[in-house]
Amino acid sequence: METSSVRSLSQLSFFLPKPNRNKSYPSWPCKKPRTTQPTRLYCQKMYVPGFGEASPEKKAAKNMHDFFTYIAVRIVTAQLESYSPEAYEDLMEFLSRHSLNDGDKFCAALMRESPRHKGLAMRILEVRSSYCKNDFEWDNLKRLSVTIVEESNIRLMRDYVVETSPATESEK
Amino acid sequence: METSSVRSLSQLSFFLPKPNRNKSYPSWPCKKPRTTQPTRLYCQKMYVPGFGEASPEKKAAKNMHDFFTYIAVRIVTAQLESYSPEAYEDLMEFLSRHSLNDGDKFCAALMRESPRHKGLAMRILEVRSSYCKNDFEWDNLKRLSVTIVEESNIRLMRDYVVETSPATESEK
Numbered sequence: 001m002e003t004s005s006v007r008s009l010s011q012l013s014f015f016l017p018k019p020n021r022n023k024s025y026p027s028w029p030c031k032k033p034r035t036t037q038p039t040r041l042y043c044q045k046m047y048v049p050g051f052g053e054a055s056p057e058k059k060a061a062k063n064m065h066d067f068f069t070y071i072a073v074r075i076v077t078a079q080l081e082s083y084s085p086e087a088y089e090d091l092m093e094f095l096s097r098h099s100l101n102d103g104d105k106f107c108a109a110l111m112r113e114s115p116r117h118k119g120l121a122m123r124i125l126e127v128r129s130s131y132c133k134n135d136f137e138w139d140n141l142k143r144l145s146v147t148i149v150e151e152s153n154i155r156l157m158r159d160y161v162v163e164t165s166p167a168t169e170s171e172k
Numbered sequence: 173m174e175t176s177s178v179r180s181l182s183q184l185s186f187f188l189p190k191p192n193r194n195k196s197y198p199s200w201p202c203k204k205p206r207t208t209q210p211t212r213l214y215c216q217k218m219y220v221p222g223f224g225e226a227s228p229e230k231k232a233a234k235n236m237h238d239f240f241t242y243i244a245v246r247i248v249t250a251q252l253e254s255y256s257p258e259a260y261e262d263l264m265e266f267l268s269r270h271s272l273n274d275g276d277k278f279c280a281a282l283m284r285e286s287p288r289h290k291g292l293a294m295r296i297l298e299v300r301s302s303y304c305k306n307d308f309e310w311d312n313l314k315r316l317s318v319t320i321v322e323e324s325n326i327r328l329m330r331d332y333v334v335e336t337s338p339a340t341e342s343e344k
Contacts (some may be wrong), residue, residue, distance in 0.1 A: 045307045048243055048301065056243055057309050061316035063239075064232065070320060071220055071228055076222040104324050111332050118332075125325045127218065132321045135217045135230050138314045144233035149240060149304045151270040152276050153297045160283050160290075 068136070069103025072128035076120065091120055103128075240308070241275025244300035248292065263292055276302075 048056055073095070080088035094113060100106050110121035220228055245267070252260035266285060272278050282293035 041202055045249060046247050046303060048247055048303075050246055054241075055309075055312075057312040058316055060236065060239060060313055061318055063235075064313070064317045065324065067228075067232060067235075067321045074222055075218050076174065076218055078219060104328060107328055108331065111328065112335075122329075125328065129321050129325055131218060131220075133318055137227075138228075140192070140229040141232055141236070142310045144230055145236045145240070148233055149301050152234065152237065153301055156276060156279055156283065157294075159280065163284075170207045 064132075066101070066103040068128040068132045069106065069124065070100050071104075071131055071136075072124045073100060075122050075127050075131065080120075087116070087120060090116060094120075236304075238273070238275040240300040240304045241278065241296065242272050242307075243303055244296045245272060245278075247299050247303065248295050252292075259288070259292060263286060266292075 051059060067171055073091075077088065077091055077095075080091060094110060094117060098106055107121050107124055110124070111118045196250050223231060245263075249260065249263055249267075252263060266282060266289060270278055270281055279296055282296070283290045
């Protein structure tokens with residue numbers, strides 16, 4: 001079964017509102033262009049367009065929400081397999097018919113399937129709340145994310161240099 | 173343009189290894205089943221199967237990585253639109269031909285497109301690193317995620333009660 005619960009994180013178009021182009025700036029602006037525009041509040045952070053009244057954090061949190069539902073389903077499925085094979089079969093059968101892309105939609109459908117399924121849904125809600133608050137290592141997420149970005153940047157630049165430097169090949 | 177850079181977060185199958193079913197447990201186990209199995213290390217956390225040697229945090233971090241690339245592209249695009257319309261057109265044209273699903277693949281292709289595009293790619297790498305480390309509000313992500321899970325749970329249960337309680341309707 002395939003799921004894609006966080007697909008929407010970047011399903012945003014690149015349409016941007018037209019800014020004032022009358023001013024001339026260097027081709028690489030400093031990171032705080034807002035400070036040059038008196039109508040905008042001073043902010044140390046880079047301007048991220050396209051999120052309206054939401055924020056990148058809100059967008060990411062919504063996708064983490066679907067991720068936590070997915071994790072909760074995995075946890076409950078594994079528990080059921082050991083302790084209640086009948087309930088495990090019920091849940092697996094339901095999973096084969098319903099997508100986990102939208103965690104809340106999945107839970108709402110599970111609650112309405114039958115009284116037995118409703119028990120499973122309540123368990124999933126309980127587990128995702130507990131997992132999000134107690135088990136998920138948020139500090140670790142930040143640390144791993146920063147590491148992955150740094151390592152990826154180095155790898156991309158190194159690969160490019162190796163690929164575009166014939167001298168490096170001949171020196172071997 | 174549509175992108176789905178974090179699609180892979182939950183593209184995992186629900187295949188689970190078969191555990192020992194000889195023991196009998198209550199249908200709802202306590203949250204630390206591992207402590208009853210002497211071959212496993214004691215752990216306060218719920219067991220999340222299916223991540224092999226990785227972890228949910230690692231999986232989430234990989235998807236945050238693609239999200240940060242997406243954010244960086246948005247930031248750079250907005251900056252270019254104000255300061256360098258030619259570079260903006262270059263980037264938008266490239267975006268129309270390449271998917272942002274895999275951020276690193278996108279950057280690698282952008283670097284190799286032309287020397288001008290390489291400059292854009294380097295800028296995107298720089299911005300995603302800076303954004304991830306300095307601008308993104310990690311504490312806010314955790315706070316929002318917990319809030320969304322709690323509110324969603326309450327809403328799902330309330331909707332179910334309202335829907336399945338005809339008495340509530342007649343009392344109005």
